[in-house]
Amino acid sequence: MPELPEVESLRRTLAPHLVGLRVRTARLLRPEILRLDGGRRRSRRSALLAGARLIELRRHGKQLAIIGDDGRVLCIHLGMTGQLRFLAGDEQLHPATHIHAEWTMTAEPGGLPPGRLIFRDPRRFGGLWAGALPGTLEAKWAALGPDGLESSMEDLTEALARGCRGSRRALKAILLDQAVIAGVGNIYADEACFSAGIDPARPGTAINRDETIRLAEAIRATLQAALTRGGSTLRDYVDANGRSGAATLLHRVYGRGGQPCLVCGTPLPTRLLAQRTTVSCPRCQPAR
DNA sequence: AGGATAGCCTGCGGGC
DNA sequence: TGCCCGCAGGCTATCC
Numbered sequence: 001m002p003e004l005p006e007v008e009s010l011r012r013t014l015a016p017h018l019v020g021l022r023v024r025t026a027r028l029l030r031p032e033i034l035r036l037d038g039g040r041r042r043s044r045r046s047a048l049l050a051g052a053r054l055i056e057l058r059r060h061g062k063q064l065a066i067i068g069d070d071g072r073v074l075c076i077h078l079g080m081t082g083q084l085r086f087l088a089g090d091e092q093l094h095p096a097t098h099i100h101a102e103w104t105m106t107a108e109p110g111g112l113p114p115g116r117l118i119f120r121d122p123r124r125f126g127g128l129w130a131g132a133l134p135g136t137l138e139a140k141w142a143a144l145g146p147d148g149l150e151s152s153m154e155d156l157t158e159a160l161a162r163g164c165r166g167s168r169r170a171l172k173a174i175l176l177d178q179a180v181i182a183g184v185g186n187i188y189a190d191e192a193c194f195s196a197g198i199d200p201a202r203p204g205t206a207i208n209r210d211e212t213i214r215l216a217e218a219i220r221a222t223l224q225a226a227l228t229r230g231g232s233t234l235r236d237y238v239d240a241n242g243r244s245g246a247a248t249l250l251h252r253v254y255g256r257g258g259q260p261c262l263v264c265g266t267p268l269p270t271r272l273l274a275q276r277t278t279v280s281c282p283r284c285q286p287a288r
Numbered sequence: 289a290g291g292a293t294a295g296c297c298t299g300c301g302g303g304c
Numbered sequence: 305t306g307c308c309c310g311c312a313g314g315c316t317a318t319c320c
Contacts, residue, residue: 002314062314080313081298098298123297125314169291178315186313275293276313293319302310 002078004148004183005226007062010084014240015057017086017115018066021105024113026050030100033119033127047130048101049074060141061148061182071133075140079125085118086240098122141182148183149223156181157216164212167204173274174204175219184219186276187254188226192218194253199285201273206288225250253279 002010026048028034036047052068059065064084065075076084085093093099101119106112119128131137145163146155163180164171174180175189184192193200195218198211207215229250252262257270261281271278 077315079297079315121297122299123313125297127315167290173291176314277311291320294317296314296316298312300311303308304306 002062002080002082003185003188003226004062004223005188005229007059007064007078007183008149008227009230010078010240011057011059011064014084014086017240018054018105018117019056020054021107021114022053022109023049023051023068024104024106024111027102028100029102030124033100033121033124035127035129042130046072047074048103048128054105058137059147061144061178062185063141063144063182065137067133073131073133073137075129075131075137076119077126077129079121079123079127081123082119082121082126084240085120086115087118088115091115093118093120098124100124101128144178144182145180146182148181148188148219149227153216153220156220157213160216160219161209161212164204164207169204170201170273171198171204171207171215172200172276172278175200176274176276181219183223186278187251188219188222189276190254190279191251192222193280193285195222197285199282199287200278200280201271202288253281255279 026045028044028048031044034044034047036042049066049068049072052070052072054066055069056067057064058067063075063077065073067073087093099118099120103117104113105115105117107114131140145159148156159181163174163177167174171193172189175184175192176186190200192215196211196214198215253268256268257279259268260266261268261284264281264283266281266283268279268281
């Protein structure tokens with residue numbers, strides 16, 4: 001389940017493979033995963049960056065964008081089980097199932113392919129979105145809150161304060177809302193709440209200034225720590241080279257329902273909050 | 289209009 | 305052993 005650290009790990013491992021190469025061919029095996037927003041009519045081939053030289057990989061929250069030298073942009077949402085893999089030469093993907101898009105890359109126009117890029121997504125919660133620079137990507141990302149990792153601490157804190165202000169939603173729902181802060185998902189929402197010592201069931205209106213600051217710091221620290229370990233490994237996540245991360249070792253509450261709290265030993269209850277499995281410690285994260 | 293909810297989709301693990 | 309069912313959850317659409 002890719003959240004921000006997983007997508008950033010992917011960006012970092014994928015960029016060295018892709019930047020500077022040109023898209024030779026693009027195949028869309030499952031057309032419904034591609035969304036062509038932004039008005040203009042364009043072919044699928046064009047939307048998939050065929051012919052473009054790739055100059056940059058950008059990320060905001062959990063979304064990854066591949067930028068072409070002619071301004072075309074392909075934005076990738078990994079959803080739950082999405083993977084982007086780079087295969088060198090004639091290397092084959094292990095389970096070659098659920099491949100929805102495939103690109104061949106070349107170092108020069110008409111040259112031999114040095115590798116292929118594969119988008120694989122068994123559950124199909126992810127997808128591709130095509131746009132153009134300048135404008136459409138910025139507009140799309142403007143709907144998201146500040147990036148949980150790259151934004152200033154001040155921006156992060158104020159975004160969280162705005163999200164909580166006047167809101168009766170549970171803090172958990174606020175943290176999962178990508179329009180408030182971009183990049184936090186179920187895992188790191190629970191981990192950040194535990195680090196900050198705040199009950200995720202409390203409504204936004206009940207979170208005071210001091211707690212908002214603590215929470216923003218906990219979010220940043222949690223995401224940063226996970227990124228350092230190359231992201232969490234939970235069933236599906238692998239980076240561009242097929243390697244999984246080691247951040248699962250850092251989880252203190254996520255996936256530990258029923259087990260003792262690592263700080264105080266209290267058995268950790270599992271609850272449903274914002275339709276998501278939520279684990280927290282009733283003693284370290286008091287209800288008020 | 290904020291907020292809650294349903295639905296999408298496949299793999300896997302628990303239980304019998 | 306093997307089958308069935310429940311669950312995992314990011315995001316969009318829809319309803320209240």
